[in-house]
Amino acid sequence: MPEQMTSRERVLTALKREIPDRVPWVENYVHTGLINQILGRTIRPIPGTRLGTEIQEKLCLDNISYDFRPPIYADTEKSGDLEQIKRPRLKTWEDLEKLKKWLPDPLDDGFYANAEELLKQKGDFAALASLRLGVSNVYNSMGYEEFVFALYDRPEFVTAAFEVFGDWCARVIERVNEMDFDFAWTSEDIAFQNGPMVTLEQYEKYIFPHMKKMAKKIRFPFVYHSDGDYNALLPYILQYNPAGIANLEPPVMDIFKLKETVGSRVCLVGNIDLHYTLTRGSAEETRAEVREKLERVGKGGGYMIASANGLVSYCIPENVRVMNETILAYGPYR
Amino acid sequence: MGISDGIKTATIEGNRDKTLLLIGQALDAGMQPGDIIQEGLIAGMTVVGERFKSGEIYVPEMLIAARAMKAGLEKLRPLLVGKTVDSLATVVLGTVKGDLHDIGKNLVAIMLEGAGCKVVDIGVDAPPDRFIGAIREHRPEFVGISALLTTTLPTMRETIAAFETAGIRKSVKVLVGGAPVTQKFADEIGADGYAGNAAEVADKIRSLK
Numbered sequence: 001m002p003e004q005m006t007s008r009e010r011v012l013t014a015l016k017r018e019i020p021d022r023v024p025w026v027e028n029y030v031h032t033g034l035i036n037q038i039l040g041r042t043i044r045p046i047p048g049t050r051l052g053t054e055i056q057e058k059l060c061l062d063n064i065s066y067d068f069r070p071p072i073y074a075d076t077e078k079s080g081d082l083e084q085i086k087r088p089r090l091k092t093w094e095d096l097e098k099l100k101k102w103l104p105d106p107l108d109d110g111f112y113a114n115a116e117e118l119l120k121q122k123g124d125f126a127a128l129a130s131l132r133l134g135v136s137n138v139y140n141s142m143g144y145e146e147f148v149f150a151l152y153d154r155p156e157f158v159t160a161a162f163e164v165f166g167d168w169c170a171r172v173i174e175r176v177n178e179m180d181f182d183f184a185w186t187s188e189d190i191a192f193q194n195g196p197m198v199t200l201e202q203y204e205k206y207i208f209p210h211m212k213k214m215a216k217k218i219r220f221p222f223v224y225h226s227d228g229d230y231n232a233l234l235p236y237i238l239q240y241n242p243a244g245i246a247n248l249e250p251p252v253m254d255i256f257k258l259k260e261t262v263g264s265r266v267c268l269v270g271n272i273d274l275h276y277t278l279t280r281g282s283a284e285e286t287r288a289e290v291r292e293k294l295e296r297v298g299k300g301g302g303y304m305i306a307s308a309n310g311l312v313s314y315c316i317p318e319n320v321r322v323m324n325e326t327i328l329a330y331g332p333y334r
Numbered sequence: 335m336g337i338s339d340g341i342k343t344a345t346i347e348g349n350r351d352k353t354l355l356l357i358g359q360a361l362d363a364g365m366q367p368g369d370i371i372q373e374g375l376i377a378g379m380t381v382v383g384e385r386f387k388s389g390e391i392y393v394p395e396m397l398i399a400a401r402a403m404k405a406g407l408e409k410l411r412p413l414l415v416g417k418t419v420d421s422l423a424t425v426v427l428g429t430v431k432g433d434l435h436d437i438g439k440n441l442v443a444i445m446l447e448g449a450g451c452k453v454v455d456i457g458v459d460a461p462p463d464r465f466i467g468a469i470r471e472h473r474p475e476f477v478g479i480s481a482l483l484t485t486t487l488p489t490m491r492e493t494i495a496a497f498e499t500a501g502i503r504k505s506v507k508v509l510v511g512g513a514p515v516t517q518k519f520a521d522e523i524g525a526d527g528y529a530g531n532a533a534e535v536a537d538k539i540r541s542l543k
Contacts, residue, residue, distance in 0.1 A: 144437050152398055199395060
Protein backbone atom coordinates (compact mmCIF):
# COMPACT_ATOMS: atom_id res chain seq x y z
CA MET A 1 0.00 0.00 0.00
CA PRO A 2 1.47 3.40 -0.92
CA GLU A 3 2.33 5.71 1.98
CA GLN A 4 -0.14 8.43 2.87
CA MET A 5 0.01 11.24 0.35
CA THR A 6 -1.02 14.86 0.39
CA SER A 7 -3.95 15.78 -1.80
CA ARG A 8 -1.61 17.33 -4.34
CA GLU A 9 0.57 14.24 -4.52
CA ARG A 10 -2.54 12.06 -4.81
CA VAL A 11 -3.94 14.04 -7.74
CA LEU A 12 -0.66 14.34 -9.61
CA THR A 13 0.05 10.65 -9.13
CA ALA A 14 -3.35 9.68 -10.51
CA LEU A 15 -2.91 12.02 -13.46
CA LYS A 16 0.30 10.13 -14.29
CA ARG A 17 -1.80 6.94 -14.13
CA GLU A 18 0.29 5.69 -11.24
CA ILE A 19 -1.18 4.34 -8.02
CA PRO A 20 -1.67 6.91 -5.23
CA ASP A 21 -2.66 6.07 -1.64
CA ARG A 22 -6.32 6.35 -2.57
CA VAL A 23 -8.46 7.37 -5.51
CA PRO A 24 -8.47 11.19 -5.51
CA TRP A 25 -11.74 13.12 -5.47
CA VAL A 26 -11.63 16.23 -7.63
CA GLU A 27 -14.38 18.59 -8.71
CA ASN A 28 -14.04 21.45 -11.17
CA TYR A 29 -16.68 23.29 -9.15
CA VAL A 30 -18.93 22.91 -6.16
CA HIS A 31 -21.89 25.26 -5.96
CA THR A 32 -21.85 27.54 -2.96
CA GLY A 33 -25.46 26.68 -2.17
CA LEU A 34 -24.50 23.05 -1.65
CA ILE A 35 -21.45 23.96 0.43
CA ASN A 36 -23.64 26.10 2.67
CA GLN A 37 -26.09 23.26 3.14
CA ILE A 38 -23.39 20.74 4.01
CA LEU A 39 -21.52 23.08 6.34
CA GLY A 40 -24.65 24.53 7.90
CA ARG A 41 -23.32 28.05 7.52
CA THR A 42 -22.94 30.67 4.79
CA ILE A 43 -19.52 30.97 3.22
CA ARG A 44 -18.18 34.01 1.42
CA PRO A 45 -15.83 32.67 -1.25
CA ILE A 46 -13.23 34.83 -2.94
CA PRO A 47 -14.83 35.96 -6.25
CA GLY A 48 -13.85 33.65 -9.07
CA THR A 49 -13.45 30.66 -6.78
CA ARG A 50 -15.15 27.52 -8.06
CA LEU A 51 -14.02 25.44 -5.10
CA GLY A 52 -12.30 26.90 -2.05
CA THR A 53 -11.03 25.20 1.07
CA GLU A 54 -14.13 25.38 3.27
CA ILE A 55 -15.99 22.21 2.27
CA GLN A 56 -12.90 20.09 2.87
CA GLU A 57 -13.79 20.35 6.58
CA LYS A 58 -16.48 17.81 5.78
CA LEU A 59 -15.48 16.18 2.49
CA CYS A 60 -12.25 14.53 1.40
CA LEU A 61 -12.07 16.58 -1.80
CA ASP A 62 -8.47 16.90 -2.98
CA ASN A 63 -8.49 20.15 -4.90
CA ILE A 64 -9.36 23.79 -5.02
CA SER A 65 -10.43 25.51 -8.24
CA TYR A 66 -10.36 28.98 -9.75
CA ASP A 67 -12.31 30.20 -12.75
CA PHE A 68 -10.35 31.70 -15.67
CA ARG A 69 -13.01 31.06 -18.31
CA PRO A 70 -13.87 33.97 -20.62
CA PRO A 71 -17.35 35.40 -20.26
CA ILE A 72 -19.99 34.45 -22.83
CA TYR A 73 -21.05 37.30 -25.12
CA ALA A 74 -24.76 36.95 -24.41
CA ASP A 75 -27.50 38.22 -22.16
CA THR A 76 -27.71 35.76 -19.32
CA GLU A 77 -30.01 35.13 -16.39
CA LYS A 78 -28.63 34.09 -13.03
CA SER A 79 -30.61 32.32 -10.36
CA GLY A 80 -28.57 31.25 -7.34
CA ASP A 81 -25.60 29.27 -8.61
CA LEU A 82 -27.14 28.68 -12.04
CA GLU A 83 -26.56 31.00 -14.99
CA GLN A 84 -28.43 30.43 -18.26
CA ILE A 85 -28.13 32.12 -21.64
CA LYS A 86 -31.12 34.25 -22.61
CA ARG A 87 -29.96 35.93 -25.80
CA PRO A 88 -26.73 35.32 -27.71
CA ARG A 89 -25.11 38.53 -28.98
CA LEU A 90 -22.48 37.37 -31.46
CA LYS A 91 -24.00 37.49 -34.94
CA THR A 92 -21.97 39.77 -37.18
CA TRP A 93 -18.41 40.87 -37.90
CA GLU A 94 -19.29 44.12 -36.14
CA ASP A 95 -20.28 42.11 -33.06
CA LEU A 96 -16.93 40.37 -33.19
CA GLU A 97 -15.15 43.74 -33.03
CA LYS A 98 -17.35 44.77 -30.10
CA LEU A 99 -16.54 41.48 -28.39
CA LYS A 100 -12.81 42.20 -28.50
CA LYS A 101 -13.37 45.42 -26.57
CA TRP A 102 -15.90 43.84 -24.23
CA LEU A 103 -13.67 41.04 -22.94
CA PRO A 104 -11.78 41.84 -19.73
CA ASP A 105 -8.11 42.75 -20.18
CA PRO A 106 -6.12 39.51 -19.76
CA LEU A 107 -2.92 41.51 -19.25
CA ASP A 108 -4.30 43.39 -16.23
CA ASP A 109 -2.73 42.19 -12.97
CA GLY A 110 -6.02 42.84 -11.25
CA PHE A 111 -7.59 40.05 -13.29
CA TYR A 112 -5.42 37.55 -11.41
CA ALA A 113 -5.51 39.10 -7.92
CA ASN A 114 -8.34 36.95 -6.57
CA ALA A 115 -6.68 33.80 -7.90
CA GLU A 116 -3.48 34.75 -6.06
CA GLU A 117 -5.51 35.20 -2.88
CA LEU A 118 -7.02 31.74 -3.25
CA LEU A 119 -3.63 30.18 -3.96
CA LYS A 120 -2.34 31.53 -0.62
CA GLN A 121 -4.85 29.18 1.01
CA LYS A 122 -4.08 26.10 -1.03
CA GLY A 123 -1.90 24.32 1.54
CA ASP A 124 -1.55 20.71 0.42
CA PHE A 125 -4.51 20.76 -1.92
CA ALA A 126 -4.04 20.40 -5.65
CA ALA A 127 -4.82 23.78 -7.22
CA LEU A 128 -6.87 23.59 -10.40
CA ALA A 129 -7.03 26.33 -13.02
CA SER A 130 -10.38 26.18 -14.80
CA LEU A 131 -9.68 27.24 -18.38
CA ARG A 132 -11.28 27.40 -21.77
CA LEU A 133 -9.73 27.18 -25.20
CA GLY A 134 -12.18 29.29 -27.20
CA VAL A 135 -14.62 26.90 -28.87
CA SER A 136 -17.60 26.62 -26.52
CA ASN A 137 -17.59 30.38 -25.95
CA VAL A 138 -18.20 30.82 -29.66
CA TYR A 139 -21.28 28.64 -29.96
CA ASN A 140 -22.62 29.89 -26.65
CA SER A 141 -22.16 33.49 -27.79
CA MET A 142 -23.67 32.82 -31.23
CA GLY A 143 -26.40 30.40 -30.18
CA TYR A 144 -25.94 26.78 -31.18
CA GLU A 145 -28.20 26.74 -34.25
CA GLU A 146 -26.68 29.93 -35.63
CA PHE A 147 -23.24 28.43 -35.02
CA VAL A 148 -24.13 25.28 -36.96
CA PHE A 149 -25.54 27.22 -39.90
CA ALA A 150 -22.44 29.42 -39.89
CA LEU A 151 -20.22 26.33 -40.08
CA TYR A 152 -21.97 25.52 -43.35
CA ASP A 153 -22.49 29.04 -44.73
CA ARG A 154 -19.69 31.25 -43.40
CA PRO A 155 -17.06 29.12 -41.64
CA GLU A 156 -14.58 32.00 -41.86
CA PHE A 157 -16.70 33.86 -39.28
CA VAL A 158 -16.63 30.91 -36.91
CA THR A 159 -12.88 30.46 -37.21
CA ALA A 160 -12.37 34.19 -36.69
CA ALA A 161 -14.48 33.97 -33.53
CA PHE A 162 -12.39 30.98 -32.38
CA GLU A 163 -9.34 33.19 -32.83
CA VAL A 164 -10.78 36.08 -30.82
CA PHE A 165 -11.69 33.91 -27.85
CA GLY A 166 -8.60 31.78 -28.42
CA ASP A 167 -6.24 34.79 -28.31
CA TRP A 168 -7.84 35.88 -25.07
CA CYS A 169 -7.55 32.38 -23.58
CA ALA A 170 -3.94 32.09 -24.75
CA ARG A 171 -2.96 35.26 -22.92
CA VAL A 172 -4.64 33.98 -19.77
CA ILE A 173 -2.94 30.60 -20.10
CA GLU A 174 0.47 32.27 -20.48
CA ARG A 175 -0.08 34.07 -17.20
CA VAL A 176 -1.63 31.11 -15.38
CA ASN A 177 1.34 28.97 -16.44
CA GLU A 178 3.48 31.16 -14.18
CA MET A 179 1.18 30.81 -11.16
CA ASP A 180 1.18 28.20 -8.43
CA PHE A 181 -1.43 25.92 -9.97
CA ASP A 182 -0.91 22.18 -10.17
CA PHE A 183 -3.23 21.14 -12.95
CA ALA A 184 -5.71 22.63 -15.39
CA TRP A 185 -9.21 21.74 -16.50
CA THR A 186 -10.28 22.74 -19.98
CA SER A 187 -14.07 22.82 -20.20
CA GLU A 188 -15.05 22.61 -23.85
CA ASP A 189 -18.43 20.90 -24.23
CA ILE A 190 -18.55 19.45 -27.70
CA ALA A 191 -21.21 16.75 -27.50
CA PHE A 192 -24.83 16.11 -26.70
CA GLN A 193 -26.08 12.85 -25.29
CA ASN A 194 -26.61 11.59 -28.82
CA GLY A 195 -23.17 12.48 -30.15
CA PRO A 196 -20.93 15.36 -31.21
CA MET A 197 -22.35 18.86 -31.65
CA VAL A 198 -20.63 19.11 -35.03
CA THR A 199 -19.96 16.59 -37.78
CA LEU A 200 -16.67 14.76 -37.70
CA GLU A 201 -15.63 16.60 -40.86
CA GLN A 202 -16.38 19.96 -39.24
CA TYR A 203 -14.51 18.94 -36.11
CA GLU A 204 -11.47 17.85 -38.06
CA LYS A 205 -11.44 20.92 -40.28
CA TYR A 206 -12.30 23.75 -37.90
CA ILE A 207 -12.04 22.65 -34.28
CA PHE A 208 -9.21 20.14 -34.13
CA PRO A 209 -6.47 22.50 -35.42
CA HIS A 210 -7.61 25.25 -33.07
CA MET A 211 -7.78 23.00 -30.03
CA LYS A 212 -4.46 21.35 -30.76
CA LYS A 213 -2.76 24.72 -31.03
CA MET A 214 -4.37 25.94 -27.82
CA ALA A 215 -3.74 22.79 -25.78
CA LYS A 216 -0.02 23.04 -26.50
CA LYS A 217 0.10 26.31 -24.58
CA ILE A 218 -0.84 24.72 -21.25
CA ARG A 219 2.22 23.89 -19.14
CA PHE A 220 0.38 21.84 -16.50
CA PRO A 221 -1.09 18.38 -16.74
CA PHE A 222 -4.63 19.10 -17.86
CA VAL A 223 -7.98 17.38 -17.83
CA TYR A 224 -10.14 17.78 -20.91
CA HIS A 225 -13.84 18.09 -20.09
CA SER A 226 -16.91 17.78 -22.24
CA ASP A 227 -20.46 16.83 -21.46
CA GLY A 228 -22.28 14.29 -23.57
CA ASP A 229 -21.21 11.41 -25.79
CA TYR A 230 -17.83 12.33 -27.25
CA ASN A 231 -16.62 8.79 -27.92
CA ALA A 232 -16.41 9.54 -31.65
CA LEU A 233 -14.10 12.49 -30.97
CA LEU A 234 -11.69 10.70 -28.62
CA PRO A 235 -9.16 9.94 -31.37
CA TYR A 236 -8.81 13.71 -31.86
CA ILE A 237 -8.99 14.70 -28.20
CA LEU A 238 -6.27 12.27 -27.17
CA GLN A 239 -3.95 14.03 -29.65
CA TYR A 240 -4.15 17.12 -27.42
CA ASN A 241 -2.23 15.01 -24.87
CA PRO A 242 -4.54 15.58 -21.92
CA ALA A 243 -3.52 13.87 -18.69
CA GLY A 244 -7.18 13.14 -18.03
CA ILE A 245 -10.59 13.14 -19.68
CA ALA A 246 -13.74 14.21 -17.86
CA ASN A 247 -16.54 14.11 -16.81
CA LEU A 248 -17.63 11.01 -18.68
CA GLU A 249 -21.36 11.56 -18.40
CA PRO A 250 -23.25 8.33 -17.80
CA PRO A 251 -24.78 6.43 -19.44
CA VAL A 252 -23.47 7.69 -22.79
CA MET A 253 -19.81 7.52 -21.75
CA ASP A 254 -19.27 3.96 -20.57
CA ILE A 255 -16.40 4.33 -18.12
CA PHE A 256 -15.88 0.59 -17.77
CA LYS A 257 -15.38 0.26 -21.49
CA LEU A 258 -13.16 3.37 -21.54
CA LYS A 259 -11.03 1.82 -18.82
CA GLU A 260 -10.30 -1.01 -21.23
CA THR A 261 -9.89 1.05 -24.38
CA VAL A 262 -8.08 4.25 -23.31
CA GLY A 263 -7.38 3.69 -19.61
CA SER A 264 -3.72 2.96 -20.30
CA ARG A 265 -3.30 6.27 -22.14
CA VAL A 266 -5.25 8.76 -20.07
CA CYS A 267 -6.59 9.19 -16.54
CA LEU A 268 -10.38 8.82 -16.36
CA VAL A 269 -12.21 11.46 -14.35
CA GLY A 270 -15.81 11.61 -13.16
CA ASN A 271 -18.83 9.52 -14.11
CA ILE A 272 -20.83 9.69 -10.86
CA ASP A 273 -24.32 10.29 -12.18
CA LEU A 274 -25.93 13.69 -11.70
CA HIS A 275 -29.12 13.14 -13.68
CA TYR A 276 -30.33 10.72 -11.05
CA THR A 277 -27.99 9.28 -8.42
CA LEU A 278 -26.59 12.39 -6.71
CA THR A 279 -29.65 14.56 -7.32
CA ARG A 280 -32.59 12.21 -6.93
CA GLY A 281 -31.27 8.81 -5.90
CA SER A 282 -31.09 7.22 -2.48
CA ALA A 283 -28.09 6.99 -0.17
CA GLU A 284 -27.88 3.28 -0.91
CA GLU A 285 -27.88 3.85 -4.68
CA THR A 286 -25.14 6.47 -4.24
CA ARG A 287 -23.03 4.12 -2.15
CA ALA A 288 -23.39 1.31 -4.69
CA GLU A 289 -22.47 3.45 -7.69
CA VAL A 290 -19.49 5.14 -6.02
CA ARG A 291 -18.17 1.84 -4.68
CA GLU A 292 -18.47 0.07 -8.03
CA LYS A 293 -16.59 2.84 -9.84
CA LEU A 294 -13.88 3.05 -7.20
CA GLU A 295 -13.32 -0.68 -7.36
CA ARG A 296 -13.60 -1.26 -11.09
CA VAL A 297 -12.23 1.97 -12.57
CA GLY A 298 -9.79 2.72 -9.76
CA LYS A 299 -8.14 -0.66 -10.14
CA GLY A 300 -4.50 -0.21 -11.11
CA GLY A 301 -4.66 3.61 -10.85
CA GLY A 302 -5.61 6.16 -13.50
CA TYR A 303 -8.93 7.21 -12.02
CA MET A 304 -10.02 10.38 -10.23
CA ILE A 305 -13.54 10.13 -8.93
CA ALA A 306 -15.85 13.09 -9.55
CA SER A 307 -19.44 13.88 -10.32
CA ALA A 308 -20.48 13.82 -13.97
CA ASN A 309 -20.05 17.61 -14.19
CA GLY A 310 -19.62 19.39 -10.84
CA LEU A 311 -21.34 19.25 -7.48
CA VAL A 312 -24.41 21.31 -8.27
CA SER A 313 -26.60 23.05 -5.73
CA TYR A 314 -29.41 20.56 -6.32
CA CYS A 315 -27.40 17.50 -5.27
CA ILE A 316 -28.91 15.86 -2.20
CA PRO A 317 -26.45 16.77 0.59
CA GLU A 318 -26.88 13.36 2.19
CA ASN A 319 -25.85 11.67 -1.04
CA VAL A 320 -22.73 13.83 -1.23
CA ARG A 321 -21.89 12.83 2.34
CA VAL A 322 -22.39 9.18 1.39
CA MET A 323 -20.12 9.66 -1.63
CA ASN A 324 -17.50 11.02 0.77
CA GLU A 325 -17.84 8.10 3.19
CA THR A 326 -17.65 5.59 0.37
CA ILE A 327 -14.49 7.19 -1.05
CA LEU A 328 -12.85 7.04 2.38
CA ALA A 329 -13.94 3.43 2.83
CA TYR A 330 -13.27 1.98 -0.62
CA GLY A 331 -10.94 4.53 -2.25
CA PRO A 332 -7.67 3.54 -0.55
CA TYR A 333 -5.38 1.23 -2.48
CA ARG A 334 -4.66 -1.65 -0.14
CA MET B 335 -34.93 9.67 -60.33
CA GLY B 336 -38.37 11.30 -60.13
CA ILE B 337 -38.75 14.86 -59.06
CA SER B 338 -40.14 13.84 -55.64
CA ASP B 339 -37.06 11.73 -55.06
CA GLY B 340 -34.93 14.71 -56.06
CA ILE B 341 -36.65 16.92 -53.49
CA LYS B 342 -36.29 14.17 -50.91
CA THR B 343 -32.56 13.83 -51.60
CA ALA B 344 -31.98 17.59 -51.60
CA THR B 345 -33.76 17.80 -48.23
CA ILE B 346 -31.66 14.99 -46.78
CA GLU B 347 -28.51 16.74 -48.01
CA GLY B 348 -29.70 20.03 -46.54
CA ASN B 349 -29.34 21.66 -49.93
CA ARG B 350 -31.82 24.52 -49.57
CA ASP B 351 -31.29 26.04 -53.01
CA LYS B 352 -31.72 22.73 -54.78
CA THR B 353 -34.80 21.89 -52.71
CA LEU B 354 -36.43 25.18 -53.74
CA LEU B 355 -35.39 24.77 -57.38
CA LEU B 356 -36.87 21.28 -57.59
CA ILE B 357 -40.05 22.35 -55.83
CA GLY B 358 -40.44 25.04 -58.48
CA GLN B 359 -39.98 22.42 -61.20
CA ALA B 360 -42.46 20.09 -59.51
CA LEU B 361 -45.07 22.83 -59.37
CA ASP B 362 -44.45 23.71 -63.01
CA ALA B 363 -44.97 20.06 -63.84
CA GLY B 364 -48.37 20.20 -62.15
CA MET B 365 -47.55 18.35 -58.94
CA GLN B 366 -49.83 19.19 -56.02
CA PRO B 367 -48.23 21.08 -53.11
CA GLY B 368 -49.53 18.52 -50.62
CA ASP B 369 -47.87 15.71 -52.56
CA ILE B 370 -44.60 17.61 -52.74
CA ILE B 371 -44.66 17.97 -48.98
CA GLN B 372 -45.47 14.31 -48.34
CA GLU B 373 -43.35 12.64 -51.00
CA GLY B 374 -40.44 15.08 -50.98
CA LEU B 375 -39.99 17.05 -47.76
CA ILE B 376 -41.55 14.70 -45.22
CA ALA B 377 -40.06 11.64 -46.91
CA GLY B 378 -36.65 13.32 -46.72
CA MET B 379 -36.97 14.21 -43.06
CA THR B 380 -38.11 10.68 -42.28
CA VAL B 381 -34.81 9.39 -43.65
CA VAL B 382 -32.95 12.05 -41.65
CA GLY B 383 -34.75 10.94 -38.49
CA GLU B 384 -33.88 7.30 -39.08
CA ARG B 385 -30.24 8.13 -39.72
CA PHE B 386 -30.13 10.24 -36.56
CA LYS B 387 -31.67 7.47 -34.47
CA SER B 388 -29.13 4.97 -35.77
CA GLY B 389 -26.22 7.31 -34.99
CA GLU B 390 -25.31 7.64 -38.66
CA ILE B 391 -25.65 11.42 -38.55
CA TYR B 392 -25.46 14.04 -35.81
CA VAL B 393 -27.46 17.14 -34.92
CA PRO B 394 -25.88 19.50 -37.52
CA GLU B 395 -27.00 17.29 -40.42
CA MET B 396 -30.47 17.25 -38.91
CA LEU B 397 -30.53 21.04 -38.55
CA ILE B 398 -29.34 21.71 -42.06
CA ALA B 399 -31.87 19.26 -43.52
CA ALA B 400 -34.59 20.94 -41.48
CA ARG B 401 -33.58 24.31 -42.84
CA ALA B 402 -34.07 23.03 -46.39
CA MET B 403 -37.41 21.51 -45.41
CA LYS B 404 -38.60 24.73 -43.80
CA ALA B 405 -37.63 26.76 -46.86
CA GLY B 406 -39.65 24.34 -48.97
CA LEU B 407 -42.64 24.58 -46.65
CA GLU B 408 -42.47 28.38 -46.76
CA LYS B 409 -42.58 28.28 -50.55
CA LEU B 410 -45.51 25.91 -50.59
CA ARG B 411 -47.57 27.32 -47.73
CA PRO B 412 -49.26 30.12 -49.73
CA LEU B 413 -50.38 27.50 -52.24
CA LEU B 414 -52.06 25.46 -49.55
CA VAL B 415 -54.61 28.09 -48.50
CA GLY B 416 -58.06 26.56 -48.64
CA LYS B 417 -56.70 23.07 -49.23
CA THR B 418 -56.76 20.24 -46.74
CA VAL B 419 -53.34 18.87 -45.92
CA ASP B 420 -52.98 15.69 -43.89
CA SER B 421 -51.47 16.43 -40.52
CA LEU B 422 -50.16 13.74 -38.22
CA ALA B 423 -51.13 15.74 -35.13
CA THR B 424 -51.10 19.17 -33.57
CA VAL B 425 -48.49 19.46 -30.83
CA VAL B 426 -47.95 22.25 -28.30
CA LEU B 427 -44.30 22.28 -27.34
CA GLY B 428 -42.36 24.14 -24.67
CA THR B 429 -39.51 24.10 -22.16
CA VAL B 430 -40.67 24.27 -18.55
CA LYS B 431 -40.59 27.30 -16.30
CA GLY B 432 -37.12 28.03 -14.95
CA ASP B 433 -35.32 26.42 -17.85
CA LEU B 434 -34.03 28.54 -20.75
CA HIS B 435 -32.60 25.69 -22.83
CA ASP B 436 -34.12 25.38 -26.26
CA ILE B 437 -31.87 23.16 -28.38
CA GLY B 438 -33.65 19.92 -27.49
CA LYS B 439 -37.09 21.47 -27.85
CA ASN B 440 -36.18 22.98 -31.21
CA LEU B 441 -34.92 19.65 -32.48
CA VAL B 442 -38.18 18.03 -31.45
CA ALA B 443 -40.10 20.77 -33.28
CA ILE B 444 -38.01 20.14 -36.39
CA MET B 445 -38.60 16.42 -36.37
CA LEU B 446 -42.31 16.82 -35.71
CA GLU B 447 -42.69 19.28 -38.57
CA GLY B 448 -40.66 16.90 -40.67
CA ALA B 449 -43.12 14.16 -39.78
CA GLY B 450 -46.07 16.27 -40.82
CA CYS B 451 -47.22 17.62 -37.45
CA LYS B 452 -48.48 21.11 -36.81
CA VAL B 453 -46.23 22.47 -34.06
CA VAL B 454 -47.15 25.30 -31.72
CA ASP B 455 -43.89 26.30 -30.02
CA ILE B 456 -44.54 28.28 -26.84
CA GLY B 457 -40.84 28.80 -26.16
CA VAL B 458 -38.65 28.40 -23.10
CA ASP B 459 -39.26 29.22 -19.43
CA ALA B 460 -42.93 28.42 -20.02
CA PRO B 461 -45.13 28.48 -16.91
CA PRO B 462 -48.10 26.09 -16.69
CA ASP B 463 -50.51 28.91 -17.61
CA ARG B 464 -48.77 29.39 -20.97
CA PHE B 465 -49.15 25.68 -21.77
CA ILE B 466 -52.79 25.77 -20.67
CA GLY B 467 -53.51 28.87 -22.75
CA ALA B 468 -51.97 27.26 -25.84
CA ILE B 469 -53.91 24.03 -25.28
CA ARG B 470 -57.17 25.96 -25.03
CA GLU B 471 -56.38 28.02 -28.10
CA HIS B 472 -54.97 25.36 -30.43
CA ARG B 473 -56.72 22.20 -29.13
CA PRO B 474 -53.73 19.92 -29.78
CA GLU B 475 -53.81 16.16 -29.45
CA PHE B 476 -50.35 16.25 -27.82
CA VAL B 477 -48.31 18.45 -25.52
CA GLY B 478 -44.52 18.09 -25.39
CA ILE B 479 -42.73 19.30 -22.26
CA SER B 480 -38.96 19.63 -22.29
CA ALA B 481 -36.41 20.16 -19.50
CA LEU B 482 -32.64 20.09 -19.42
CA LEU B 483 -32.03 21.08 -15.83
CA THR B 484 -32.60 18.51 -13.14
CA THR B 485 -33.85 21.35 -10.96
CA THR B 486 -36.79 21.92 -13.26
CA LEU B 487 -38.05 18.32 -13.17
CA PRO B 488 -40.44 19.10 -10.30
CA THR B 489 -41.85 21.88 -12.49
CA MET B 490 -42.61 19.28 -15.16
CA ARG B 491 -44.66 17.39 -12.59
CA GLU B 492 -46.38 20.62 -11.49
CA THR B 493 -47.19 21.50 -15.10
CA ILE B 494 -49.01 18.21 -15.62
CA ALA B 495 -50.80 18.67 -12.28
CA ALA B 496 -51.89 22.14 -13.46
CA PHE B 497 -53.48 20.53 -16.53
CA GLU B 498 -55.57 18.40 -14.13
CA THR B 499 -56.58 21.42 -12.09
CA ALA B 500 -57.54 23.30 -15.25
CA GLY B 501 -59.70 20.36 -16.35
CA ILE B 502 -57.82 19.82 -19.61
CA ARG B 503 -55.63 16.84 -18.76
CA LYS B 504 -57.88 14.31 -20.46
CA SER B 505 -58.04 16.33 -23.66
CA VAL B 506 -54.32 15.93 -24.45
CA LYS B 507 -51.64 13.32 -24.31
CA VAL B 508 -48.50 14.57 -22.57
CA LEU B 509 -45.02 13.65 -23.79
CA VAL B 510 -41.92 14.53 -21.81
CA GLY B 511 -38.22 14.54 -22.63
CA GLY B 512 -34.84 16.10 -21.95
CA ALA B 513 -31.46 15.02 -20.62
CA PRO B 514 -32.46 14.17 -17.03
CA VAL B 515 -35.86 12.67 -17.96
CA THR B 516 -36.30 8.91 -17.99
CA GLN B 517 -39.20 6.57 -18.70
CA LYS B 518 -39.39 5.90 -14.96
CA PHE B 519 -39.72 9.60 -14.19
CA ALA B 520 -42.30 10.02 -16.96
CA ASP B 521 -44.35 7.24 -15.40
CA GLU B 522 -44.00 8.76 -11.93
CA ILE B 523 -45.38 12.14 -12.99
CA GLY B 524 -48.23 10.68 -15.02
CA ALA B 525 -47.01 11.54 -18.51
CA ASP B 526 -48.42 9.52 -21.38
CA GLY B 527 -45.13 9.08 -23.13
CA TYR B 528 -41.39 9.65 -23.05
CA ALA B 529 -38.91 9.95 -25.90
CA GLY B 530 -35.17 9.50 -25.51
CA ASN B 531 -34.31 11.76 -28.41
CA ALA B 532 -35.89 14.15 -30.89
CA ALA B 533 -36.22 11.59 -33.64
CA GLU B 534 -38.24 9.24 -31.43
CA VAL B 535 -41.00 11.74 -30.69
CA ALA B 536 -42.86 11.29 -33.97
CA ASP B 537 -42.81 7.51 -33.49
CA LYS B 538 -44.23 7.97 -30.02
CA ILE B 539 -47.00 10.16 -31.38
CA ARG B 540 -47.88 7.59 -34.03
CA SER B 541 -48.00 4.86 -31.39
CA LEU B 542 -50.21 6.88 -29.05
CA LYS B 543 -52.68 8.16 -31.63
